[in-house]
Amino acid sequence: MDDTIRIIGASSHPELTAKICDYVGVEPTRTEVVRFSNENLLVKIEENVRETDAFVIQTSNSPVSEGIIELLITIDALKHASAKRITAVIPYFPYARSDKKDQPRISITARLMADLLETAGADRILSMDFHSPQVQGFFRIPADQLKAAPLLCDYLMQNRDLSNHVLVAGDVGEAKEIGGYANRLGLPIAIVDKRREGNDDKARAVAIIGDVAGKHALIVDDEVASGGTLMEAAEFVMRQGALSVEAVAVHGVLSGQSVERISTSALKSLVITDTIPLPKEKRIDKIEVCSVARLFADAIKSIHIGSSVSSLFL
Structure with a gap:
């Protein structure tokens, strides 16, 4: 230059x-x-x-x-x-x-x-x-x-066998964004249906739109902060018969106890980008970083x- x-x-x-x-x-x-x-x-x-x-x-x-x-x-x-x-x-x-x-x-x-x-x-x-x-x-x-979708899709295609995978949106709001991943990867989509019950204002997964049974689920999100929503979605798709569950997110905020939650969860791996630095204490085997x-x-x-x-x- x-x-x-x-x-x-x-x-x-x-x-x-x-x-x-x-x-x-x-x-x-x-x-x-x-x-x-x-x-x-x-x-x-x-x-x-x-x-x-x-x-x-x-x-x-x-x-x-x-x-x-x-x-x-x-x-x-x-x-x-x-x-x-x-x-x-x-x-x-x-x-x-x-x-x-x-x-x-x-x-x-x-x-x-x-x-x-x-x-x-x-x-x-x-x-x-x-x-x-x-x-x-x-x-x-x-x-x-x-x-980040093109980069993350390339990373997944190079590092995963995606032949029996399904993309999962953690809620209806993510359904539109997940379409870009589905088009690039040629994979079907499922959407977790969340509802609010009672007065605690906490959304809970109650159903899934689409089919994850007998498939490897790949949850897509724009960011992971505390990890609570991601962990709930991961456990829910496993209860729906998924063979395994992984996740991909653009921004790895990973605040609070999120890394501890990920390390002990059903989540097989989490792929994030380096838009946010990942300190040494948060670098666990389950977390993979794709550089932007x-x-x-x-x-x-x-x-x-x-x-x-x-x-x-x-």
């Missing part, structure tokens, strides 16, 4: 930044982040970025709020250092689940995140698999949403030279 491109890796995921830079063929731009005793942050760009095409990589992981502030400060620093264009590369978008007003007197926080990024000085956004389609519409600046670094690198190169990003979805 030419010398007008700069890739700045914020603190959240240095491993992914390094991989992306290797694929793009550039060195990460040097920065300094200082955390003062009063918990304020200072971000200094240590190289000349005047009139350059700058890409800031920062995903959403713990500590989430500090990561957001660091990203906004970095964008603002680049803006005042006269970067020609600033793209916020956010593999896992913060507050993506807060995409609607489903309770009174709450914030649609995903929209707030979009506004904050634009106000800080971002000229465009590059992310992967928003929780829902409307999040992309919250931006008044260009926002490219990469899809090359896809993000290709998208960054396409944005830089002005070619189509949508062609990467094919």
Whole structure:
């Protein structure tokens, strides 16, 4: 790549930044982040970025709020250092689940995140698999949403014998997204029917639409957080006669006791991407990681030279 491109890796995921830079063929731009005793942050760009095409990589992981502030400060620093264009590369978008007003007197926080990024000085956004389609519409600046399905399908075809598998949506809401996997893999679909009973507002699996008996079930989801919903779906399909159950998800949030739940569950394996770093203490044999670094690198190169990003979805 030419010398007008700069890739700045914020603190959240240095491993992914390094991989992306290797694929793009550039060195990460040097920065300094200082955390003062009063918990304020200072971000200094240590190289000349005047009139350059700058890409800031920062995903959403713990500590989430500090990561957001660091990203906004970095964008603002680049803006005042006269970067020609600033793209916020956010593999896992913060507050993506807060995409609607489903309770009174709450914030649609995903929209707030979009506004904050634009106000800080971002000229465009590059992310992967928003929780829902409307999040992309919250931006008044260009926002490219990469899809992990092609990568994950290729990974599954290379590492699994899928001849007797069925794809399972954990609830009706996931049924539309699972269609992309079904088309690529040529597999049938089943949907777990969840209902709310009583006053505890907890959805429970009561039936399954489709057939999993005598087949290997593969549950597809956009993210795994606490793992409770995934574990319930896995146990339910096994009770419906599935031979085994595995899962694939784009974002491995894996909060709380999720890893412990996975390790002791009926789940044979969980395939996730590296949009969020997986610390050593969470790397168990059941969890497999498929990297998205090359896809993000290709998208960054396409944005830089002005070619189509949508062609990467094919």
